[in-house]
Amino acid sequence: MTNSIREIPLTESFLVIGSNTTENHPVIGSMIKNEVINKGKKLVVVDPRKIELAKHADVFLQIKPGTNVAILNGFAHVLIKENLYDKEFVKERCEGFDEMAKTLEKYTPEHVAKICGLDDPSKIVEAARIFAASKPMALYYCMGITQFKSGVNGVKCCANLQMLLGNLGIPGGGVNPLRGQNNVQGACDMGALNAVYPAYQPVANEENQKKFKEAWKTPLELSIKPGLTIVESLNAAIAGDVKALYVFGENPVMSDPNQHHVIEALEHAEFVVVQDIVLTETAALADVVLPGRAFIEKEGTASNTERRVQPMHKVVEPLKGTQDDWWIIMQIANRMGASWDYTCAKDIFEEVRKVTPSYAGITYERLEKELIQWPCPNEQHPGTQYLHKEKFNRGLGLMSAIEFTPPAEDVDPEYPMILTTGRILQHFHTGTMTRNSRILDEIAPEGFVELHSNDASNYNVSDGEVVSISTRRGSVRMKARVTDKPKPNVVFMPFHFVEAAANKLTIDALDPTCKIPEYKVCACKIEKVNA
Amino acid sequence: MNKIQLTIDGVEVTGTQGQTILEIARDNGFDIPTLCYHPSISKTGACRLCIVRVNGNMIKASCTEPAAEGAKIITEDAEIAGLRKGILEMLLAEGDHNCLYCEENGNCELQALCYRYGAENPAADFPKNKRQIDVTSSKGLRRNENRCVLCGRCVKACAEIQVQNVWQFDGRGSHACLTSDMFEKLGDSSCVQCGQCVQICPTGALSFQTVLGRGPEWELKKESSICIYCGVGCKIDFYTNKQGQLVKAIGNPDGPNKGHLCVKGRFGFDFVQGDKRITSPLIKRNGKFEEASWDEALDYVSKRFSEIKQASGPDSIMAFSSAKCTNEENYLMQKFMRAVVGTNNVDHCARL
Missing domain, CATH: 2.40.40.20 (Barwin-like endoglucanases)
Structure with a gap:
């Protein structure tokens, strides 16, 4: 999220698109409901299903799955056509407006309604007028924006809309993706991604390569070639290029698309290790299973959807026979030539701070008494409640000209x-x-x-x-x-x-x-x- | 914000215009008893236990009375203590408040106040209206309205925090009671079992179904952690009993959730102490898992990884890290793959 959960009361209108908030992020869902039902704030919901929030919406647009880009372009089209956008914000803080506006010309409400399967194009106009009249508008989205072949484009259109409205860099506005797992934000921040080191520092960059080689004191040349993503690695396993899989706290047999293909990949791999708390569907296919510990059996930190880093404490004694997950990873690393000597989660966090600029100012001691959201570059820094204040990371906000593209598979007589x-x-x-x-x-x-x-x-x-x-x-x-x-x-x-x-x-x-x-x-x- | 000055029990204190007497008193460490008041919901002013003396002769409900500049407040004197005791005894007379078998024994605000004011169950036989007892229809919540003091906290928690509006008052006067969506049974209502009403209930009228263990309140240990489910990052206080079993999960007011939880955060933790956990490393031999020692398993894993790296290069190894694990663990996993194996083949379920 660019903004913070505690800013929800400052929002005048909400656009919830591709998020069934009351079921998937229920506590935020309730906070939005409180603003809408009890305080009369405006709500526009865009979703293929009549989700609970849709019942409380001022405008509900029940679109065909996979048509987010069209509807978001439709809103932007109306804002420009009716001259309702924030000209000052666009002029001072953004670039790419002219090209975007040109692309948006054809996304008339009628054209968009046709793509999205909507009966009444005037509702698109009504929604856009709500955003312009009730500011700040906060845009909330979830996997209903991202899990498409056009996922990145969907996100860019969300950013376009909020830049047009001048709803970035202010409290109560923002582009607010609701992260679906308790530490998906943190796992990304820590560099558990194929192309970046901690704090999103690209691996394909010689300076970063040098920096991390020094920080980690490894004799190995760090690879400059981006790695594989999960779905790519499963294809590579079937092709025989990936031979060993180390699956830690994930259950790809159930969570990845096209299950048959996932099982085939796991069977193809020469060696599969699963580290988990129960014998998952994936663990059943492994060569070795290592019993880790559940969240309340261990110490550590997690970063939530609003970039807030929070301490997790040991609540119950760990089950006998299990081990701390960091200890297991360290044991394997040391048997393969490393000489790590962490004694607890805090030791690791101290190292994280050194190589992760956005976490540099966060300490276990501060987390016990302060609310800290990254970026927090030093110990005197209070953390960052909302991003893009006065200036975007890249300088000017980039508005993108995005065309609607249909999903990979269309209906046909056989699969209607x-x-x-x-x-x-x-x-x-x-x-x-x-x-x-x-x-x-x-x-x-x-x-x-x-x-x-x-x-x-x-x-x-x-x-x-x-x-x-x-x-x-x-x-x-x-x-x-x-x-x-x-x-x-x-x-x-x-x-x-x-x-x-x-x-x-x-x-x-x-x-x-x-x-x-x-x-x-x-x-x-x-x-x-x-x- | 305009500051105002007033005197509470002879002490000069400062508050902000618009604050109630109760809020300023509590901010300054004065202990005024309440039942219907709770900081997470709007003000009700129903129970009258928070009465205070204002400027000598007026008795006001401090939870709803705005503080005025120069006001002189007495939080308790003999008359007010007597009134409070009387209110408590009427509440006792109305219901079945037997702490011996109540789950909330030791965690009950009514019990604590009766003890503080020496309130006793009146000897005279009062006509009791038997109210709803429903401890089975809902999977997560239990309701015994004979312990209800009609403070309305649950009604407001459901209307203002969960915003589901399940609880409502029904009937009038001595027939007043609670209803869930006008259904007799909570299990038939639109309740989503977030449990906020239980968390906020001052008595044992609403309680949780037991998941693993039970224990008297004074034996429970409390420790906070962060919910394992979605990305909201709700802060939860987990309670464990003497045997180390998890007893209940209560939303912590300092988290982004401001004390609120959903049904998963409330009831989704018994898997930790369930019987499905793996408690020994397993190595598959001839298609079957066999238990192995940690040393054996770790030696085997590192040997196989090393062999495969040797034979096919570091890019032939891939790690799936986890959004369910801590920052520290994720950091270590990517460091292991990059600095020890020598590949950037590490990813997690961010996209899934």
Whole structure:
């Protein structure tokens, strides 16, 4: 998030796009609901499903999955055409406006409504006018923006819109991606990414290479070649180029697209090590399983969606037979020639501070008594509540001319419907934790496919009946939940349930820039299963 | 903000225009009892336990009364203490407040206040309205309205914090009670089981279903951590009993969540002490996992990694790091791959 959770009361209007906030980030969802329902703030929701927030929205735009770029361009088109954008902000702080405006010309509300499958183009105009009239507007998005072949473009369009409105660098505004895992922000900050060292310092840069070689005192030449992303590495395993996989606290069999392909990759690899707390679907396929520790059995820090670094404490005694995860990694490293001598998580954090400029001022002692959000370059620095104040990182904010491109797979007579996937309130990701938590699994014990009532009657399916959903990659059976939540011709499936694994069906088409898979849209067909 | 000066129990204090007497008193360390008041919800002014004497003769509810410049406040005298005791005894008479078998024994604000004011269950037989007891319909929450003091905190928590509006008052006078969406059973309502009403309830009227262990409040140990689920980063106080079992999760007011949790943060932690955990390294031999010692497993893993690196180069090894693990662990994993294996093949589920 460019901005902070505690700024939600300062926001006058919200655009929630591609985020089922009340189920996936419920505490923020409730804070937004409080502003909208109890304080009369404005809300625009863009989503293929009539999610809970949609019921409270001033404008709800139920778009076809995969058409975010079009709708965001549509808003920008209206703001420029009606002269409602922040001319001063655009002139002083941004570049690329003219080219962007030229591209936006054709994204008229009528044209956009057609792409997005909307009946009423005037709603696009209404939404844009709300943003202009009720400032600051805060844009909240989640995987419903990013998990597309056009994911990066979707994010750029979010930035375009907020620059046009002058909603960046001010409290209560911002482009606010809601991060889906408790430390996904931190894992990125720490350089657990294929192309960057900690604090996003590119590996393909000789100065960084030198800097880290010195900091890490390694005899090895650090590689300057960016590595593979997860999905790429699975392809490389099948091709025989990747031979060993070290899987730490992840469950790719359940979480990655096209499950069949993932299993094939794991079987192809010569040697697979899984370090986890339970025998996950992935661990079952491993050669060695190393029992790590759960979050409340260990010390460390995590960085949340608003860049706030927080201490995690040991609450319970670790289970006998398990080891601290950092200790396990250190033991393997030392057996392979390293001579690391960390004695606790804090030792590691002290090193993190030295090589991660945005974390340099953060200490364990400060975290116990202060609220600190990175960047925090030195111990006197209070941290940063919101980014891009007065100046963007790159200087001027870059407005991009982005064209709408359709998803990888379109519907056809054989696969006439669209499948989209996501999470539900009671479960998390692959269910490793929530499905092993009694109350949560009792509330939501089984998977389902959500089907619009029109489609249900077309296929003669009633609520609770078993259907089969198939795509070009696989087929699963589960109960139908007949509602008016999804857009007609769109079905939704949660991906938590191994019995009805949504990722047997999803497509592994990737965004060309950031390699994110297109989980949110693929073509499918539905058949009633006669019991 | 205009500053105002007033006197509380003879001490000169400063507050801000618009603050209530209670807020200024608490900011300055004066202990005025309350039941319906809670800092995370709007003011109710229902229980009247927070009454104070203002300028000699007026008795006001301090939780709703704005403080005035120059006011002289007495937080307690014999008359006020007597009134408070009377209010508490009426509350006792109305319900079934037997601490012997109550889960909230030791964590009950009503119990603490009765003890403080010497309030006792009145000897006279008062007609009791039997209210709803529903301890099974909801998977996460238990409700025993015989312990309810109708303070309205749960109604406000649901309306203002979770913003689900499940709890409402129903009936009038001595027939007043709570209703969940007008349904008799909480389990039939639209409750999302965030448990905020339980967290804020001053008595044992609302409590959590037990997940792992139980224990009397005074034996529980508290330690904070950060929720393991989504990226909001809710700060949670976890309570463990004498046996070391997890008992409950309470939202910490200093976190980004300001004390609030969702159903996952509230109830999604028993996997830690569940029976599915792996407790020994496992090595697969002839298609079957066999338990191994740590030394054996670590030797084997490092030997195989070294062999594969030797034979096929560092880029033939790939690590999946984890957004469920700490900064320190992620840092070490990428350092291991880059500085020890010699490849940039490290990624995690940021995109997944």
